[in-house]
Amino acid sequence: MKKDFLALQDFSKEELLYLLELTEKLKKKKIKNPQVLKGKSIGLVFQKSSNRTRVSFEVGIHQLGGNCIYLGPKEIKLGVREAVSDVGKTLERYLNGVVARTYSHQYVVDLAKYTRIPIINGLSDLTHPCQALTDIFSIKEKFGTLKNITVAYVGDGNNVCNSLLIGCSKLGIDMNIATPQGYEVIAPIIENAKTNAKKSGAKLIFTQSPQEAVKNAHVIYTDTWVSMGQETESEKRLNDFKDFQVNQELTRLAKKDFIFMHCLPAHRGQEVTDDIMDGKNSIIFDQAENRLHTQKAIMTFLFKG
Ligand code: CP
Numbered sequence: 499m500k501k502d503f504l505a506l507q508d509f510s511k512e513e514l515l516y517l518l519e520l521t522e523k524l525k526k527k528k529i530k531n532p533q534v535l536k537g538k539s540i541g542l543v544f545q546k547s548s549n550r551t552r553v554s555f556e557v558g559i560h561q562l563g564g565n566c567i568y569l570g571p572k573e574i575k576l577g578v579r580e581a582v583s584d585v586g587k588t589l590e591r592y593l594n595g596v597v598a599r600t601y602s603h604q605y606v607v608d609l610a611k612y613t614r615i616p617i618i619n620g621l622s623d624l625t626h627p628c629q630a631l632t633d634i635f636s637i638k639e640k641f642g643t644l645k646n647i648t649v650a651y652v653g654d655g656n657n658v659c660n661s662l663l664i665g666c667s668k669l670g671i672d673m674n675i676a677t678p679q680g681y682e683v684i685a686p687i688i689e690n691a692k693t694n695a696k697k698s699g700a701k702l703i704f705t706q707s708p709q710e711a712v713k714n715a716h717v718i719y720t721d722t723w724v725s726m727g728q729e730t731e732s733e734k735r736l737n738d739f740k741d742f743q744v745n746q747e748l749t750r751l752a753k754k755d756f757i758f759m760h761c762l763p764a765h766r767g768q769e770v771t772d773d774i775m776d777g778k779n780s781i782i783f784d785q786a787e788n789r790l791h792t793q794k795a796i797m798t799f800l801f802k803g
C-alpha cells in the first residue's frame with residue numbers, strides 16, 4: 499500500500515525517530531549513492547511561492563536519482579481549472595509521486611485520497627510537516643539530544659506552529675507557545691497535541707505572554723505574522739503582533755546557549771530583529787539546509803517500497 503506524508507500526526511514516535519536517524523545518515527553520507535528515485539518522476543504542484551521547499555525538493559529528487567517537474571501556481575490551478583480529484587487521477591498516470599503546496603489543507607488530503615502514488619505535503623494553510631521534522635532534526639543536531647529540551651514558539655498559531663507542536667508532543671519535547679489573543683493554535687490541533695503529550699510526557703504551555711514562553715527555553719522559534727494568503731490582513735496583524743517580536747530583550751530570558759530558529763522567509767524588523775537573525779545563537783541557515791536532508795529521508799521512506 500502506498501504511504502503519504504501529509505501530517506506528523508499520522509506517524510508514530512518510532513517512525514518519526516526512524517526518519518530523524520535516516521536524515522542523519524543521509525546528511526553524513528553514510529548511505530552510499532542512494533538512488534531510491536531512479537527511473538521515477540516526481541511532480542511539484544505548488545499553489546504558492548517557495549524558495550526552500552522547491553529548491554530543496556528539486557535538488558533532493560535529483561540526488562536520489564529521480565526526475566522532477568515543477569508545476570507552479572499558473573500551471574495546474576488546482577481546483578480552479580480542474581477538480582482536485584481529476585488532477586490527481588491524471589497525474590498518477592505520468593508521475594510516481596507529488597509534493598503539493600496548497601492553500602486548503604483539504605486539497606492535499608484529497609490528492610492523497612484520489613491517487614495511488616505517494617503525496618507529500620509541502621505546506622498547506624494548516625500544516626507544514628516537512629518543516630517541523632527538519633526543525634526537530636536541527637534541534638537534535640545542535641543539542642545532541644531531544645531530552646529535557648524546551649521549545650518556545652512566539653507568534654502566530656499557524657501552519658508552522660501546528661506541525662512543530664504535533665512533532666514535539668509526539669517526541670516528548672516540551673513546548674511553550676505564546677500567541678496574541680485571537681491567534682491561538684486551533685482546538686483540534688491542541689487536542690491531538692495533548693493526547694500525544696500524555697503518552698510522550700511532553701509538557702505543553704499555552705500563553706499570551708512571550709516572556710513566560712521564552713523563560714529558560716533552549717529554543718526560540720518564530721515565523722511570519724502574515725502567512726501566504728493573509729496579505730489583506732497585514733495592517734491589523736502587524737498591530738496585533740507588535741508585542742511578540744523576538745529581540746535582545748526577550749531572548750535574555752532564555753537559556754544562555756539558546757538557539758534561534760525560523761522556518762524562513764523572515765520579515766526582518768517585524769517578528770525578529772536583525773541582530774537575532776544574524777547573531778551567534780541563530781541557526782536559521784543550518785535549519786534551511788536540513789530541509790534537503792530531511793526530505794531525502796522522507797522520500798526514501800515513502801519510495802523504498
Ligand atoms: N520554509 C519554507 O517552507 O520556505 P519556502 O516557503 O521558501 O519554501
Ligand code: NVA
Pocket residue numbers: 621656657658721722724725726761762763
Ligand atoms: N507560515 C508561513 C510559512 C512559510 C514557509 C506561510 O504559510 O506563509
